[in-house]
Amino acid sequence: MAGSELIGKEEAKEVMDILETGVFMRYGFDEERKGVFKVKEFEKAFADYLGIGYTLGVTSGSSALKVALTAMDVGPGDEVIAPAFDFIATYEAILEVGAIPVMGDLDDSLNLDPDDIESKITPYTKCVIPVHMCGAAARIDKIIEVAKKHNLLVLEDNAQACGGTYHGKKLGTFADMGILSFDYYKTMTTGEGGMVLTNSKDLYDRSDWYHDHGHDHNPNVGRGDEGRSILGFNFRMNEFQGAVGLAQLRKLDYIIKEQGRNKAVLKDALGDISAVGFRKLFDPDGDTATFLGFNLPDEETTKRFQKLLGAKGVNTIYFRDNAWHYVPRWEHLIARATANSMKFPFTNPMYKGKVEYRVEDIPHAEDIMSRTLFMIIPVKMSEEARAKALVGIKEAAKEL
Numbered sequence: 001m002a003g004s005e006l007i008g009k010e011e012a013k014e015v016m017d018i019l020e021t022g023v024f025m026r027y028g029f030d031e032e033r034k035g036v037f038k039v040k041e042f043e044k045a046f047a048d049y050l051g052i053g054y055t056l057g058v059t060s061g062s063s064a065l066k067v068a069l070t071a072m073d074v075g076p077g078d079e080v081i082a083p084a085f086d087f088i089a090t091y092e093a094i095l096e097v098g099a100i101p102v103m104g105d106l107d108d109s110l111n112l113d114p115d116d117i118e119s120k121i122t123p124y125t126k127c128v129i130p131v132h133m134c135g136a137a138a139r140i141d142k143i144i145e146v147a148k149k150h151n152l153l154v155l156e157d158n159a160q161a162c163g164g165t166y167h168g169k170k171l172g173t174f175a176d177m178g179i180l181s182f183d184y185y186k187t188m189t190t191g192e193g194g195m196v197l198t199n200s201k202d203l204y205d206r207s208d209w210y211h212d213h214g215h216d217h218n219p220n221v222g223r224g225d226e227g228r229s230i231l232g233f234n235f236r237m238n239e240f241q242g243a244v245g246l247a248q249l250r251k252l253d254y255i256i257k258e259q260g261r262n263k264a265v266l267k268d269a270l271g272d273i274s275a276v277g278f279r280k281l282f283d284p285d286g287d288t289a290t291f292l293g294f295n296l297p298d299e300e301t302t303k304r305f306q307k308l309l310g311a312k313g314v315n316t317i318y319f320r321d322n323a324w325h326y327v328p329r330w331e332h333l334i335a336r337a338t339a340n341s342m343k344f345p346f347t348n349p350m351y352k353g354k355v356e357y358r359v360e361d362i363p364h365a366e367d368i369m370s371r372t373l374f375m376i377i378p379v380k381m382s383e384e385a386r387a388k389a390l391v392g393i394k395e396a397a398k399e400l
C-alpha cells in the first residue's frame with residue numbers, strides 16, 4: 001500500500017497552508033493565495049526528481065492517459081497497442097479518445113514484449129503504450145526502437161512504477177510522453193491524481209490547454225482574458241492534491257528503499273523452494289519493489305501453492321483470474337460494451353481495422369500468467385509480520 005501507509009504530519013503541514021489561504025484552485029486568485037501554489041510547486045519538484053522538461057498535474061492517472069493521447073492526436077481510426085496484462089484504465093483511455101486498443105503479448109517480465117509488437121502492427125497503428133507493471137520496467141529502450149522503426153508514437157504508462165528506473169534513467173521519461181498515477185493504491189498518493197510527462201514543449205502545451213478548457217495560461221492577463229486555440233475539458237489538479245503530493249514525493253525514495261528491504265527477505269525465503277522461479281527483471285536495480293512476482297512450473301501447482309500459502313496466512317494474487325488486470329477476463333471489452341449504446345468507437349465507420357481479443361494471439365501471456373503469483377510488498381513490516389510470513393512460506397513449501 002506504499003505511500004498511503006506513511007500519511008503524517010508532513011502532509012498535514014502542506015494541507016494547512018491551503019486551508020490558511022482558503023484558495024483550493026491552482027489557477028487565479030493571485031491576491032488571496034499569498035504566493036501559495038502547491039500544484040505548481042509539485043509539478044516543478046517532480047520535473048526535477050525525474051529529470052524531465054515538462055510535468056502537468058491532473059485529476060487521475062486515467063485522465064493523464066486521456067490528456068496525453070489527445071495531445072498526441074491519437075483518435076478515431078487509430079489503433080493503439082497495449083499489453084495483455086495491464087490495469088483496465090489504459091484500454092479505457094484509448095477508447096475515450098475514440099481509438100481502438102490492440103492486445104500485445106508479454107515477455108518474462110510480464111510486461112509488453114518488444115519482440116511481439118511487429119506482429120500486432122496494422123496500417124491503422126498509431127501508438128504503443130508500454131506499461132511498467134507491478135513496480136518493474138518493461139524493456140522500454142527496445143520498445144521505443146521498434147516503434148520508431150515503424151513511425152509509431154510511444155506513451156509510457158508508469159502508473160505502477162513511480163520512482164523506478166531502467167539502467168539509471170527514471171521510468172516515464174523515455175518516450176514521447178509518459179504518465180503517473182497517485183491514486184490511493186499507488187507508490188505515492190494524493191488520494192486521486194495523476195501527472196503527464198514530456199520533454200516536448202508542443203505536447204506539453206497541447207496537454208496544458210486541453211486539461212483546462214483550452215486556456216492558454218498567458219501569465220500576463222487575468223484568467224477571464226486568456227486566449228484559446230482548441231476546445232478542452234476539465235482535468236485540473238487541485239491544491240489539496242498538490243500539497244499532499246509534495247510531502248509524499250519527499251518520501252518516495254524512502255518508500256522504495258524500505259519496500260526493497262522487505263522484498264529481499266521474502267524473496268530469500270521463497271528462493272529456498274526448488275519449484276519456485278522469479279519474475280524476470282531486466283534491471284533489478286531499478287525495481288520499486290511494490291510487488292514480488294514468482295512462478296511455478298504449471299497452472300495446477302501454482303493454484304495449489306496459492307491455497308497452501310493462503311492457509312498459512314500468506315496472501316498472493318493470481319492476476320490471470322483477476323477481473324481488472326488481464327484482457328481475456330474483460331468480457332465487457334470483448335463484447336464492445338462501451339458506455340454508449342452505439343458501441344462507439346468500435347462501430348465508428350472511420351475505423352477500418354478488425355480488432356480481435358483472442359488468447360491465441362498472446363501465447364506467452366497465457367503461459368506466464370497461468371503460473372505466476374504476486375505478493376504485495378508493504379513499506380512497514382513489523383518483525384512479527386516478517387516472522388509470520390517466513391514461517392508460513394516454509395510450512396506451505398513442505399506440503400507442496
Ligand SMILES: *Cc1c(COP(=O)(O)O)cnc(C)c1O
Nearest residue numbers: 060061062087089159181182183
Ligand atoms: C492505476 C493505473 C492507472 C490509472 O490511474 P488512476 O489514477 O487510478 O486513474 C492507469 N494505468 C495503470 C497501469 C494503473 O495501474
